[in-house]
Amino acid sequence: MKIKVLDTTLRDGEQTPGVSLTPLEKLRIANKLDEIGVDYIEAGSAITSEGERESIKEVTQQGFNAEILSFSRPLTIDIDYCLDCDVEGVNLVVPTSDLHISDKLKMTREELIDLSNNAVDYCKDHGLTVELSAEDASRSDISFLKSVYQNGIECGADRICLCDTVGILTPDSSFELFSNFKDFKVPVSAHCHNDFGLAVANTLSAIKGGATTFHSTINGIGERAGNTSFEECVVSIDRLFSQFTTNIKINEIYDISKLVARSTGVYIQPNKAIVGENAFAHESGIHSDAIIKNSATYEPMTPELVGRKRKFVIGKHMGTHGLDNRLKELGLHVNKTQLQHICNDIKNLADKGKTVTDVDLQAIADNVLEINHEDRIKLDELTIVSGNKVMPTASVKIIFDGDEVLNAGVGLGPVDAAINALKSLDAFSDVDLIEYHVDAITGGTDAFIDVIIKLQKGDKVVSARGTEPDIINASVKAYVAGVNRLLRD
Template sequence: MNIKVLDTTLRDGEQTPGVSLTSLEKLRIATKLDEIGVEYIEAGSAITSEGERASIKEITSQGFGAEILSFSRPLTVDIDYCLDCDVDGVNLVVPTSELHIHDKLNISCDELIDLSNDAVDYCKDHGLVVELSAEDASRSNVDFLRKVYSNAIDHGADRICVCDTVGILTPDSSLDLFSKLNDFSVPIACHCHNDFGLAVANTLAALKGGASEIHTTINGIGERAGNTSFEECVVSINRLLPQFSTNVKIDQIYDISKLVARSTGVYIQPNKAIVGENAFAHESGIHSDGVIKNSATYEAITPELVGRKRKFIIGKHMGTHGLDNRLKELGLNVDDIQLKQICDDIKELADKGKTVTDVDLQVIADNVLQINHEDRIKLDELTIVSGNKVMPTASVKITVDDVEILNAGVGLGPVDAAINALKSVDAFKDIDLIEYHVDSITGGTDAFIDVIIKLQKEDKVVSARGTEADIINASVKAYIAGVNRLLRD
């Protein structure tokens, strides 16, 4: 059975506290959703604001293959705004629990049904596709819920949806509820929230109960604890539920996950399934050895399936097989004795609580192999001017291939100014600083600062570290060390 996907990242996802997307960001996300095969895109809530309507209009003007919807209450004013945005349809949300009907709307159940029917009639009279979503359906009386749905279908609703608005379903109760609602003449959808961390499990159970459409958000963002995670749900359907399928191009899932994370500023926890940075990372020696021999030993899916790559992490839990694999990736071939010595040195470093980066690995390997690299760039002098009413300014004197260079730069702060002073030097061009992380190693105002950065030149990414009592010196040293590494490679 083919399962349809309605993605509500641009509506329910944007209701994540602190998230507000620009029209361009919404368009980029909608474009990617359309490209990867999502059937229905809830582009926003037209009633919200003029800017929201402009964003929805921009999306509806693109001629996407996906059906574009707007959230709407069962009110003429909401529906009129949806019509103004040229959407294909509406996600018509109608409260169905006694709590919402009596305490929120202060109306009777019969009045609620009349309100729903009138809204469906108005939508259909104006050519809109209608998906009627029962808000708080999981806390509604099932007989009344069926009555609301039956009336809506009789008035022309094209699809119906069960909303677990506060995330109180369990997989068992989700299966039971959908089994009682799967006999209608139109498709039924599942919209879950993650308040108890069960949104994906409840959605999968709903499919077994008869649902044929799922509501999701990219990375599971949304109000409170979020919504059903698009990537987790789609990949679970693909790999764990052979009786179901979707039209989603799952090898592009990681791309859209990163796009949404960048656009919203809601970054992904490292251990998140499918798209977290550690999802396909291995440090344990037993795991690394098994994965090298056969990836299925410790991976339920291959990283390539979802547009990822496998990583072997350098740390105290690693074994020699994973380490040897990483050394080969760095172009270093070692014998068994050298490999064991490098492994022991890394574990000694990690036991002290230090994060072992590729730079540390390179230095340790160089020491064991007695390799001495001559750095092309050396820092001779660094001067910083900064104050309350002074734009931070840095001057640097460096030696590049035995040629002395003096340069200056300004920035938002002294570190930014120092890095900018270096960036304009030819040796530093086409190198991007993609990650910058600072840790205080000791306590007090004289604490040693540990700066870890990542630099990229074309498809090559390296890590570098600088440790100083002065954060500016530590940052510059780390930056120069990383550039030396890229130039050497």
């Protein structure tokens, strides 16, 4: 059975505190959502602002395969704004719990049904597809909820949606709730929130209970604790439910996850399922050994399924099999004695609380193998000018393959200026700084600063470290070390 997906990243997801997407960012996300097979895209809430309406119009003009909707209250003014945006349908949201009807709307149940019916009639008279969504359905009287839906369907509602607005359902109660509506003659949608961390589980139970569509957001973003996570729900259906499928191109899930994270600035926690940086990372020696022999031993799916790659993390828990695999990736081949020596040195470093980067591994391996690499880039001079009335400016002189190279750059701060000065040079031009982390190793204003960065060139990613009392020097040292490593590779 085909389960359809309504993505509300551009509406409910944008309601995440601190998130405000530009029209171009919305269009990029909508384009990718359509490309990967999302069935319905809720492009925004037309009543919000003129800028929001312009963003929705940009999306509706693209001729996407997905049906484009706008959020709407059961009010004529909202629906008219939706019509102005040329959307195909509306997510018509009607509060149905007594708490919302009496305390928020200050009306009776009968008045609420009249309001809902009139809104559905108005939408249908103007050629709109209607998904009638019951806000706070999970706290509504079930008989009254059915009455709202039955009235709406008689007026022409095309789909109905039960909203767990404050995330109070459990998997059992979700299944029971949705089972009450599986015999309705229109498709049933599930819209769950994650206040108790159960949105995905509740959505999956809703599908088992009879829902044929679910609402979600990329990375699970949204108000408070967020919404049902698109990627977790889609992959769970694909891997765990043999009787259900979706239209989603699963191998592109990671790409859209990163796109939304970059556009919204909402950080993806490292241990997040499917798309977190640690989702397919292994450090434990037992796990790494088994993974190399058969990935199914400790992975419920291959990383390639969702557009990812597996990685073995360097640390004190790793074993020789995972370490040997990582060394071979770096082009280093060692015997058993050398491998054990390198492994012991890594554990000693990790036991001191140090993060072991690729540069550390390279240095340890070089020492054991007595290999010395001549760095192609050496930092000769670094000068910084900064102040409260001065644009931070940096000038650098490096020795690149024996030649002196001078350059300058400006930035938002002195570290940014120094990195920008380097990035303008040919050796650094196609290198991207994808992660930057700073720790103060000791206390006081003269503390040693430990800067750990990740750099990417093409499909190659390396880590590097710089440790200095000066954060600018430490940052530049790490950056140059990482680029040298990329050039060696």
